[in-house]
Amino acid sequence: MSILGNILGKIFKRKEQPKAPSAPAQPAPTATPVQTPTTASAAAPAPQPAQPVDVAGILDFMNEQRDQKLNWRTSIVDLMKLCGMESSLSERKELADELGYTGDKSDSASMNIWLHKQVLQKIVDNGGQLPRDM
16 A cells, blocks of 8 residues: 555544444434335435545544654654654655655655645545644
């Protein structure tokens, strides 16, 4: 799996875990209408428009569980660490290649800023919701 795929997987997989206790309560009411053919066809379009995922809430929750607090909102290194990934320069260069970075990879500060913006945009593109100030 790609580095970006790993980041997205950690974030979007995490969203399912807190909802697990409430999930059994929800299928029971929807199971009854699904038995009716007209209701089943009405229920089919509902899953298509996925609700946005509160990525900031998920990542803040993950950060609260750590002893060392990370600044994932501004740092690609901290975002990768929060997702349990290696955040070495070589990993970030590989992520830069994956995302099509054309700048100078030896200028790690500029690359890191670019990576952070790109990863946040990819999160939004995949259904994540972030605060407007990000």
